[in-house]
Amino acid sequence: MRRVRAISIAVSLVALAACEQKKKEAPAPAGQPAAQQGAPAAGAVVLVGHVASLTGNEATFGDSTDKGIRLAIDEVNAKGGVKGKQLQAKPYDDQGKPEEAAIAAERLIVSDKISVLLGEVASSRSLAMAPKADAYHVPMITPSSTNPRVTKDAGKTRPYVFRVCFIDPFQGTVMAKFASEKGIKKVAVLRDVGNDYSVGLADYFLSKYKELGGAIVDDQSYKAGDQDFKAQLTAIKAKGPEAIYVPGYYTDVALIARQARELGIKAPLMGGDGWDSPKLFEIGGKALEGSYFSNHYSYEDPSPRIQDFVKKYKERFGAVPDGLAATGYDAARIAFDAMGRAKELTGEAIREAIEATKGFEGVTGIISIDGDHNAVKPAVVLEIKGSAGHYVATVQPDAPAGATTQAQPMPASQTK
């Protein structure tokens, strides 16, 4: 009797799983790449998994990264692929939800049998994916998750997780350093309490800025999705800060900037790479003029390595690549470079090859992977003028004494 019941339960579970599978395979949302068509016969193909927020509140993050990865794959394929095999992208949408990101990662690894996993942009989602990569021994490279815990958990480096961007302790100090060199003495902080990235960045900014002699006059918080920030901003205004540090995502920052200006706050806002999206300017409008944010690269950098990438990207997608497109491109290229160097295309061999990456010439800087699986490279500070981020300074990571800022001349004539 009992066994009959157990069997029937098992059968229904399997049926359920099958349904689930089918549902996931349903047509992908708009904006899903068309790169999967015309793929060569199976066997000769190496699958590259990508988990991204192609829809959801932070949809431009996933979309840009995906475009960067597709560009990198096409380039490698045009040159004969990796070890004679063609590469094929396998992007899954996580709708901007950590739990969906974990499911997508598991599905890519277990049922699609990908060789390497790319993604996510948001640290909270990469944190959900990282344990899967470790458990199944598939190397994962996150293009732009900057929270330290993504690659290092409880003091131990995750063996299979890497990143090609700088980390928040550095990004936070970049802005602190920049603010103090600009002669800004009093800063207020407004952070998104529900977001690992925002809280981390605010903390690192705070400690470095205080160390440099600046004063934090207020520390307020909000929750992603809030509509009204005026209570916090009114309190901040009363403290009279010379700048406000808002290390959130573009969706909220745009409204925060608008409401700050409505309250008559003239101080510039400062933020991190989470600001980098065309939507920021669409919603924020003029409110963001004169504000600063740290980012992975500037499309205005005159060096040929960057201009070459910008040109190719523009030709292919008709838009200027944002920072996330650049990190996506770099993440993919580092993965393919490592696969080329690996003895064979197993998780273990690719992992070792990625770990050995030294001096790789990426668009976002010369990338070396350090012992904690982080990329050591500079950050840039951009100023918002005319609804676009313009290059102001590069901040180098170096001696523990702190970063150095070198102001560089604005590159001549830029077309957007």
Place this chain on the structure above:
Amino acid sequence: MTEFLQHLANGLSVGTIYALIALGYTMVYGVLKLINFAHGDVYMVGAFAGYYLGQLLGTERAPSVVKAALVTMGAMAICGLLGWAIERFAYRPLRDRARLTALITAIGVSFLLEYGFQLAPLVRSPIEFPPGPSPRFFPQLLDLGEPFEAFGATVPRIDVLGFLVALALMLGLQWIVYKTRFGTAMRAASFDPQVAGLMGIPVNKIISGTFVLGSALAAAAGIINASSRPKIEPLFGLISGLKAFVAAVLGGIGSVPGAMAGGMVLGLTEEYVAGYTSSQYRDAIAFTVLIVVLLVRPQGLFGKGQVEKV
């Protein structure tokens, strides 16, 4: 002092929105004893209706008072229709079933609207519908110029206008409920639908009318909110709707002046809590205050204590 006044202005601006949405909850509860959980999403649809109408009329290129009025009234009409349809097709067939059934249906309608609006666009021209999950910029309906300043507090003119429009709508509703035949019938239906029916009141029509009225007010709230905070996305009605529901309960569910007062009290409490204590605990502290109020006055601020007749 300046800070205090600024918080007052901010709180009233948010409270107005809660109050307008709360009216819909309270009216529907009054006649049907049903919590219409889809109401917060009707508010969201109102903002999107305004967004699409604004696009069709080209308000972004040339904002004008006439166009703003057209957009607002158009959105109210669309949501009125939506409210009618929700009642007719989702709630009326279940009216004689257990009350829990209708409540679950309400949650279902809410999810239908939220996730339906997150689908990738099926229609691309002349408007992209459904809008999909990415946030969108709500076009400026009116160009009112620099914010208004008084005693050091700055208030955007659009907020002042929004407050006045909301006030006018609430007074209009008060007039409808207490001075018209429809209002009298509505109050009768709310008192006892069966007896009201026996007295020759078309109860079904009155209930439909209540939904239309409440949904139109939610649409107005959507437009006022989006004009002031121009970011709209399919999930933004969720939290506002929930808070407005709390405002309705706080004011005394079923009471029209109570919903207005409840909305304002909630908006101001949130504002002052965030402004003077820790913004991290804004919702926690604001809602604790509400629990305390309800412990002292379980029927809400304006609710009438019900006498159980045996």
